[in-house]
Amino acid sequence: NAGVTQTPKFRVLKTGQSMTLLCAQDMNHEYMYWYRQDPGMGLRLIHYSVGEGTTAKGEVPDGYNVSRLKKQNFLLGLESAAPSQTSVYFCASSYSVPTNTEAFFGQGTRLTVV
Amino acid sequence: GIQVEQSPPDLILQEGANSTLRCNFSDSVNNLQWFHQNPWGQLINLFYIPSGTKQNGRLSATTVATERYSLLYISSSQTTDSGVYFCAVENQAGTALIFGKGTTLSVSS
Numbered sequence: 001n002a003g004v005t006q007t008p009k010f011r012v013l014k015t016g017q018s019m020t021l022l023c024a025q026d027m028n029h030e031y032m033y034w035y036r037q038d039p040g041m042g043l044r045l046i047h048y049s050v051g052e053g054t055t056a057k058g059e060v061p062d063g064y065n066v067s068r069l070k071k072q073n074f075l076l077g078l079e080s081a082a083p084s085q086t087s088v089y090f091c092a093s094s095y096s097v098p099t100n101t102e103a104f105f106g107q108g109t110r111l112t113v114v
Numbered sequence: 115g116i117q118v119e120q121s122p123p124d125l126i127l128q129e130g131a132n133s134t135l136r137c138n139f140s141d142s143v144n145n146l147q148w149f150h151q152n153p154w155g156q157l158i159n160l161f162y163i164p165s166g167t168k169q170n171g172r173l174s175a176t177t178v179a180t181e182r183y184s185l186l187y188i189s190s191s192q193t194t195d196s197g198v199y200f201c202a203v204e205n206q207a208g209t210a211l212i213f214g215k216g217t218t219l220s221v222s223s
Binding site for chain 2: 031033035040041042043044045048050056058059088090092101102103104105107108110
């Protein structure tokens with residue numbers, strides 16, 4: 001049972017480059033989320049999805065785009081990476097709304113933008 | 115939006131000691147979860163506890179929703195308890211979790 005899997009685990013980008021982070025879950029969860037974690041800031045919500053084909057903005061969406069073409073996958077894109085996007089990115093999923101269900105997290109992707 | 119405050123920000127303990135971590139939130143919520151992030155960065159769900167008390171081994175949690183706080187108790191701490199403990203509550207739309215900044219716990223032998 002893989003749970004939530006993020007690809008890649010580590011990446012170094014040059015300023016201005018683009019990349020896509022992939023999140024895959026095998027629990028048939030409806031809700032998926034992307035967070036970033038920075039020292040002293042906790043986890044901040046970037047974007048989330050309440051079902052296949054839907055996306056919504058979170059607390060810090062600028063500079064990121066997302067897509068949820070398949071229920072099991074949630075992609076996070078950086079079109080033109082900036083040093084301020086250096087962070088650890090976490091994907092999470094939950095069966096239903098956070099009101100009544102647990103959230104499960106991937107192992108994280110450490111991204112450095114130089 | 116809803117605010118989540120955790121205290122203390124840092125905690126240093128000797129192995130075997132007990133501790134209490136606190137989470138205050140600014141508005142009523144229907145969901146509250148506690149997570150542990152181990153030194154390798156992995157986030158583990160400890161408790162889903164919108165109200166009441168739950169226990170799992172040496173850990174227990176209590177949420178008093180009417181007073182907008184939750185407590186995480188760690189008894190007989192072990193070095194493997196080290197890491198960051200996060201409290202998370204639902205956002206106002208009820209569609210995602212909002213995290214506090216965490217309590218960093220260091221347990222030494």
